Every structure is written in structure tokens, then in C-alpha cells.
Amino acid sequence: MTISEAEQTDLIQRACTDPDAFAQLYLLHYNNVFNYCVRRLFDRHSAEDVTSTVFFKAMHSLSYFQGGATDFRNWLLRIATNAVNDHLRDTKRRADVMQRVIRNTRAESVFAIGTDDRLLEKKAHLKQALLSLKPKYQNVIALRFFEKMKLTEIAACLGKNPSTIRTWLARATAKLRKKLNAAVNTGGSIL
């Protein structure tokens, strides 16, 4: 479903008080939010849980939101970023996520007919490396490389200065590349 920016801005305003309008808005953004969450958490069930959290938060806070369609996307991603960080901050879950992620990823290669094992191996390395970074670095990596956002868009989404985002991104990419290189070269755990 695609609608114009003006139509979406109107939809956002109506969604504050009209459940049908909210449902349309939800359907418009569900895939984006889920895709963001699954690329941060690498696990479908966790991504679905956090996606639910994001939309409940958005529904309850929608009356506080001011802006148009682009602002709304950033606002939603910000809620999603905080929700994912909260999810990962739980110490027990973080250990479970990493272990389950590694086990699930390796298991996928057994049952996925026609799937490139090399890609699954890469995915496992990416997960381990990304989840070992600080949350703020995970945020900027995900928004830059999965959401394809520009620096200024990431800054607006996270409520930070663009120069801060530039610094974070430089550090994050350097660290991530180092960890990925180490993982690929040793073929094992990098923690």
C-alpha cells in the first residue's frame, strides 16, 4: 500500500481518535518496524514481541506526536530503537539471544534447502559482532546499513547532533569491521 506524504500526514492526525485510521497507519508501517527489529535482534520471536511493544507505545503516545509523514517514520524508529535496546539490556536475554542466535543460525543451515551455507555463516558472524557492540553503535549501524538512512536522518531519529552521529558511525564501523574480520579469519567465536 502506498499513499502520498500529504495523505499520510492526514492519516496520522486522524489516527489519534479514529481506530480505523490507526489501523491503516499500522499496516503502512508494520513491515518497516518488523524488518528493523529482526535486523537488530536476529530472532523472529523477539522481533515480533518488540514490534508489538513499539505499536502499543505508538498508539498510547500518538496524541503527543507532532509532524508529518517523514517525522512520523523517524519517531516510530526511535521508539523501536529504544524498545530493542531495552530488550537487549536484559542481561539474561542478551546471553540467551546470542546463544540462541548462534544455535538457530547453525541449525538453519541443516534444514534450509537450497540456502547458501556461506550466507548463513556470514549472518552468524554479523550477529555475534553486532550484538557485542555498545547499544549506541548498534543503533547507528542498523539505521545506516539496514534502514539506509543518511547521517542527518539518523541524527533526527535519535535526537542527537549530526557531528555526534558522524563520530559514532566512524567508531562503530571501525569496530564492527575489526570484529567481522577476526570472525571470518578465525572461523569461530570472536568473544
Place this chain on the structure above:
Amino acid sequence: MNDNEKYIEEFVNDIPFDAPDGKHRDTLKKQLLSAFPKHRLQPTVRTVGVWRTIMKSPITKLAAAAAIIVAVALSITVVDKLSPAAYAIEQTVEAFKNVQYMHIVRRDRAGNIEDERWIEIGPDGIQARYRQDTPERNFFVVDDRQTVMVHHPDKNTVVLYDANEKCWTWIYAPGKVFQELADGGPNYYTVEENVHYKGRPAHHLRWVIGEMDIYIDPESKLPIAFGDYEIDYEDPPEGTFDIVIPDGVILVDKRPGAEPTPEPQWMIEEREREERGKVAQAYFEDARRALARGDYAQAAELFSKTIEISPGRNWAWLWMGKALYEAGNYDAAIYRLSKVIDMIAEDGWTIPSYHFARGLAYQAKGMTDMAKLDMEKVLPKMIVALRSIKAARSFDLADDPLIRADGMREGCHEGPTKEQSLAMMIDRLRIITSQNFGYDPYVSAEENEQAIAAWEEWYENSGEIEFTPDAELVPIPEVVKEAGK
């Protein structure tokens, strides 16, 4: 795009991820619509046509204008009252003064109850009567403030104790817990208002050092979730705190003056374990004194004996690790410290100073990458601790085994002063970051505020770990040390 960005973009380009599931999307839509805030629903009756008809009369226009002014004035008052007031943790402390009962439940992923407790809170804010049902551990307790009944269904045994001698608890004084959080100082906890918890509006309170999430109901200001436990405040069912002895059990009455009854074998073994626990405590205290006076070999040996009897004693593991580190036995130190970090992680806890100790051991061994991982984990807690002596507590305790804690009294002291604790934290930060922002414990608080703010800004913009063993250290004011016995 620089080389690193190109590398990562190429790396992630072809990685497959799960696609959205239509079933989840549709189910969530239904849940959202059923939870849509009813007070925001748009009224369906339109009155514009009627309004235009009324406004034809000039007298009506004036009256209507006056009505509008009054309505606006009223709506401003109403909006002010409806606008959610900012949340402060003191509101929860206050709210607990009116709490008489707490019902606490922990569930597994399937929603089955793993642990359920009822607590009656006395007028002094402290637990009075108590009930605990923990089927996953075959453990049931009822405390009616005179007698404590412990039922072990797997052993078909009920044991009765005098309530003055035995007590089980979840949080003994819940309101005081929040008072302690409030007293912890800035950044000891964080609050995010107007979030939700499992579909309910809530404020999210995060105890930073303990890595504990607490959700507060915005209306009552009382917690609805504390870690893995969910809480409500309804009155318990009648008979909740009654002591009812099931038929056919083996009854052992250990209350003073009760007729002596033969103990089953498992209780004899448990009592022997308690006796051995006292022996372990003696080893533990001697080990702490040995560590404090620098006798690392003896300290390690005594901590090892403690752990042999009481393997769950986490501080024994930590201090054993430190004794081995100080003795130059880095591999053994890393092993013990890793063991205790994993042990407490299984219970969902993190103690920052344990990671700090292991990080130092890794660095001494030349495993800088591993050392940095530990320090990166603990660095945010150290920054928080610059403004909170409570947050610094585990670090101070790790470095000084003679601080009064864990049951030990003889030869102990109360711990460092706020100034000593802060100076020691600054030293730890200097050693692992190479940064120096000029802190001096003998100058004014305003001057040192700049140094603390400089650390916080550095952390926000950089936060890089760089080990500097020969860093210039802050003099610790009036060091308090007692000789070990």
C-alpha cells in the same frame, strides 16, 4: 563512504533475514484495536447544522460567546488536571505507605506460575505475614507471624519454626527499597515516562547498577513489575496466611517447647550442611583478613576451602580471583573470576566490579581484546558511580575485603567515605582510559564538579578503553585500614 562503510555495506548486502509474518501482523492489529484508548474516540454526532441555526439570533450569539469563554476556561483547567504529572520515585515511596498487601507472581514463557507470594505489609512498612508457593522447587512457606510452616511435598514433610527464629521474604521492606533508590543520587536509576508494559501504560524505572527493570503504574505510582516478577495489590483470598498442615505428612516441630520429634534423614543432612556452613564462614573471614594484609597464598587457600563447602559463595570466588591476580597467577585468576561472573549471570545479576577485576587479569595476561570487552561493559557503571557512592559500593568492596559485609564483623570497618570512594573510582578510570581531568580531593566540590562533568562528557563522546598502568593516581584522603588478624 569510507572503506569501513563500504566493507560493511558489502558484507550485509546479501544476508537473508526473516520476512514479516501476516499472521502476527493480523493478530497484533486486533489486539491494538481492542486496546485503543476509548477516551480518545471521536464522537460520531455532528452538531454544526444545529449550531448554525442557533447563531441566527444576536442575543443567542452573545450568550454563545460567553459560553465559549467559560468553556475554554474550564477546558484549560480540565486539561491541566488531565495532563499527566511528571513521575518522581518519591511518589512510589509515598504510595507504599498505604499498601497492605502485595501479590507477586513469576511465570514461565508458557504463562505457568513458577513462583507466587503474598505479603502482608505492617504499619511500619515491613513484612508481616507471608506466603510463598514455589512449585518448581517443591517449596511452600506460610508465616503467620507466630509460626512459620515450611512444606516440602517432595519429601512429604512439614517443618514448623518459631517466627522469631526463621523468616522467609521476597523484599522485606518494599517501600524502603524505593527510598534507597531515591537516595542513590543522580544516574543511580533512570526513568522513562509513559511507556507501556505488556499493553498497560507504565513508567519504566531502570536501576542502572543492578540492571533491574521496574514498571510503575502511572495512576497508583506502585510497581506492577519488578524484574521477572509481576505485582498487584489486591486483598488475598481468605485463609491465605492460615497454617494448614496437610494430611499424612511427616511433621517436625522445631518450635521452642515443642515435643521433640525424630528428624528425617534429609533434615539431618541439611543440619550437617549448616554446621559445615559455619566452618565455611570461619574460613571465609580468615581468608578476607589474609587478603587484606597481603598474604595472597594463604588467602587463596582459605577461599578455596570456603568454596569447597559453599560453592555458591560469590564473594569468595571474587576475592580468590583477586588473591591469585595479586600473586601473579593470572590464568587461575581469570578462571575463578569467569566462573563467578557466569554463576551470578544465571540468576540474572551482574556485579560490575567482577568484570573490572577480570579485565585487569586479562590485561595482565596480555589478552587486551578480552580485557577491553570487560571494561567496556563496566565503564558506564563507573561513570554513574562518580555521583553515587551506592553505585561504587561493589567496587569498594571488591578492593577492600574488610568492609563490613556478608556476615563478617570482627576486624571490619564501615567502608570508605564519599571522598575516598570517589578518589578511588577516579583512579580506576585513569588506569583503564589514560584520561586525566585533574580531580583533587583536597579542593572544593565546585572545582571537582568540573572534573566529574569532564569524565561524563568524555564518556558520551569517546569512552575508549586504553590501559595505563602507570597513570598518575589521586591521593586517597585519610585512608582507613585495620590490620588483619
